[in-house]
Amino acid sequence: MSFQILISDPLSEEGIHPLRQTDNMEITVATGQSEEELLSNIEQYDALLVRSQTQVTKEVIQKGKNLKVIGRAGVGVDNIDLDAATEHGVIVVNAPDGNTNSAAEHTIAMLMSLARKIPQAFYSLKQQKWDRKSYVGVELKGKTLGIVGLGRIGAEVAYRAKGQRLNVVAYDPYLTEERADKMGIQCATLEEVLHQADFITVHTPLLKATKHIINDDAFKQMKPGVQIINCARGGIIDEDALYRAILDGKVAGAALDVFEEEPLQNFHLLELPEVIATPHLGASTVEAQENVAIDVSHDVINILNGGVARNPVNLPSLPAEVMKRIEPYFNLSEKLGTFVAHIAKEAVEEVNIYYSGDLTEHDVTPLTRNTVKGILKRFLGEHVNDVNATYFADKKDITINEQKTSVTKGFTNLLTVEVKTRNGFAKVAGTLLNGLGTRIVKVDTYSVDVVPTGNLVLIRHKDQPGAIGRVGSLLAQFDVNIATMQVGRSDVGGDAIMMLTVDRQIDEDVLVDLKEVTDIYDVTPIDL
Ligand SMILES: NC(=O)c1ccc[n+]([C@@H]2O[C@H](COP(=O)([O-])OP(=O)(O)OC[C@H]3O[C@@H](n4cnc5c(N)ncnc54)[C@H](O)[C@@H]3O)[C@@H](O)[C@H]2O)c1
Numbered sequence: 001m002s003f004q005i006l007i008s009d010p011l012s013e014e015g016i017h018p019l020r021q022t023d024n025m026e027i028t029v030a031t032g033q034s035e036e037e038l039l040s041n042i043e044q045y046d047a048l049l050v051r052s053q054t055q056v057t058k059e060v061i062q063k064g065k066n067l068k069v070i071g072r073a074g075v076g077v078d079n080i081d082l083d084a085a086t087e088h089g090v091i092v093v094n095a096p097d098g099n100t101n102s103a104a105e106h107t108i109a110m111l112m113s114l115a116r117k118i119p120q121a122f123y124s125l126k127q128q129k130w131d132r133k134s135y136v137g138v139e140l141k142g143k144t145l146g147i148v149g150l151g152r153i154g155a156e157v158a159y160r161a162k163g164q165r166l167n168v169v170a171y172d173p174y175l176t177e178e179r180a181d182k183m184g185i186q187c188a189t190l191e192e193v194l195h196q197a198d199f200i201t202v203h204t205p206l207l208k209a210t211k212h213i214i215n216d217d218a219f220k221q222m223k224p225g226v227q228i229i230n231c232a233r234g235g236i237i238d239e240d241a242l243y244r245a246i247l248d249g250k251v252a253g254a255a256l257d258v259f260e261e262e263p264l265q266n267f268h269l270l271e272l273p274e275v276i277a278t279p280h281l282g283a284s285t286v287e288a289q290e291n292v293a294i295d296v297s298h299d300v301i302n303i304l305n306g307g308v309a310r311n312p313v314n315l316p317s318l319p320a321e322v323m324k325r326i327e328p329y330f331n332l333s334e335k336l337g338t339f340v341a342h343i344a345k346e347a348v349e350e351v352n353i354y355y356s357g358d359l360t361e362h363d364v365t366p367l368t369r370n371t372v373k374g375i376l377k378r379f380l381g382e383h384v385n386d387v388n389a390t391y392f393a394d395k396k397d398i399t400i401n402e403q404k405t406s407v408t409k410g411f412t413n414l415l416t417v418e419v420k421t422r423n424g425f426a427k428v429a430g431t432l433l434n435g436l437g438t439r440i441v442k443v444d445t446y447s448v449d450v451v452p453t454g455n456l457v458l459i460r461h462k463d464q465p466g467a468i469g470r471v472g473s474l475l476a477q478f479d480v481n482i483a484t485m486q487v488g489r490s491d492v493g494g495d496a497i498m499m500l501t502v503d504r505q506i507d508e509d510v511l512v513d514l515k516e517v518t519d520i521y522d523v524t525p526i527d528l
């Protein structure tokens with residue numbers, strides 16, 4: 001099977017080498033497309049690779065009927081409609097680490113250029129002026145740098161700033177005193193950062209909570225003569241408020257790499273001599289571009305070939321060692337979900353998943369998600385996948401409960417899936433037998449030993465002599481060969497089940513006749 005990949009922003013040729021080297025990937029590079037152009041051709045692609053220019057809107061995702069993955073060669077995913085991607089089952093991956101150094105170095109370059117007015121002085125000299133009075137700067141040593149957002153880039157900026165003998169004071173809701181102490185910086189509130197800093201640099205993502213976090217009110221709280229840097233995202237700083245604060249003389253300078261609208265349309269801020277800027281160049285180094293393109297290429301290859309993403313954005317990611325431990329149970333969890341959805345027959349209202357054994361030491365969320373995927377596929381079809389399974393469950397008001405216990409009742413690990421419908425409960429349990437693969441070991445209260453693959457038939461019947469024979473004869477009449485059969489009963493002469501594996505699908509006419517067999521209550525074909 002070959003996959004069509006569209007690269008719609010400039011990506012490093014060295015970085016996409018892994019994609020070019022993979023046999024089943026056909027790559028189209030078409031950068032600078034308008035949204036209309038993208039909308040007209042996106043349907044043919046399985047993967048879309050972008051940087052920050054391409055706007056991956058809801059419409060693009062809706063039109064991208066074959067899209068399975070969107071790869072962002074960089075960090076910020078604010079140009080991608082994540083909700084739409086999740087709803088349509090498209091996995092979004094990014095490259096969170098590849099450009100950290102470059103962005104941090106660019107921030108420091110901007111900080112030093114700002115402090116020493118280097119771009120302004122250079123521009124003046126280019127005009128053939130020898131002006132040594134207008135460009136008197138300030139030293140960094142002994143000043144305070146305020147950092148808002150101490151993630152990957154913020155932390156790298158902090159380390160480098162200490163090298164310039166700056167005092168660093170940082171605000172990040174996830175920053176602990178302990179980590180700040182280790183880094184030799186001060187952990188502060190946003191207000192403390194605003195009050196204390198001579199230079200303020202922002203390094204948060206653009207989120208609802210961070211949009212215009214630096215606004216008129218924030219500027220009021222700052223020291224007179226403060227200088228501002230934004231190498232994160234346009235919109236974290238309110239550009240109009242910044243303009244006012246510079247005109248008021250509160251802000252002595254600003255260095256901007258990113259803007260509320262890109263490409264920049266309104267140049268009013270740049271008309272101010274206090275403002276220096278670059279056109280979103282934080283990640284524009286040979287090294288960063290190669291790194292991020294390699295990272296997304298690997299994830300795109302993994303996902304399209306059925307593997308696990310390393311940097312998923314709309315799926316929680318787990319440490320590699322945890323994934324390795326729970327991955328063998330992926331197939332079982334989905335099969336149990338599909339099985340129980342078949343035998344439940346009615347719409348599922350509640351899903352209870354019980355994990356027992358040493359698996360419970362780990363985060364089993366991907367298994368729960370897989371089970372839900374198996375259940376919902378039965379009702380909603382093949383478009384339900386890992387990414388949108390819990391989204392659809394939520395939309396359908398299906399409650400999902402996960403319980404863990406270390407008691408295993410004889411199995412190293414046991415996964416039990418119980419669903420509630422308006423008619424009551426249906427339950428199935430399964431395990432992974434060392435060297436033998438997956439098994440269904442319980443259906444409702446009956447113990448069985450069934451390989452969860454192929455065409456299965458669950459028959460509920462009365463425990464009477466001849467019932468099994470009658471089923472066997474009828475299937476033989478229809479040329480349906482029975483590969484395996486398991487029988488379980490509650491009491492002698494009471495309710496019982498037959499679990500059959502057959503060599504072909506049970507047709508409607510076979511089903512009708514099976515249901516007519518004496519002592520048979522119910523027949524459910526299950527395709528796994
Ligand atoms: N200019 C460029 O070319 C360039 C390059 C790389 C990254 N970026 C941007 O830099 C930003 C940071 O990237 P990163 O890799 O460090 O991300 P990150 O996720 O490692 O760090 C972001 C930090 O912001 C913190 N945060 C979130 N909300 C906050 C709030 N309300 N107040 C304070 N802190 C908050 C988070 O806790 C986190 O620690 C992103 O927006 C990214 O897109 C820009």
Ligand SMILES: O=C(O)[C@H](O)COP(=O)(O)O
Pocket residue numbers: 051052053073074075076077099232280282283284
């Ligand atoms: O979020 C990022 O990674 C940076 O803003 C880089 O964006 P770019 O890939 O468009 O240079």
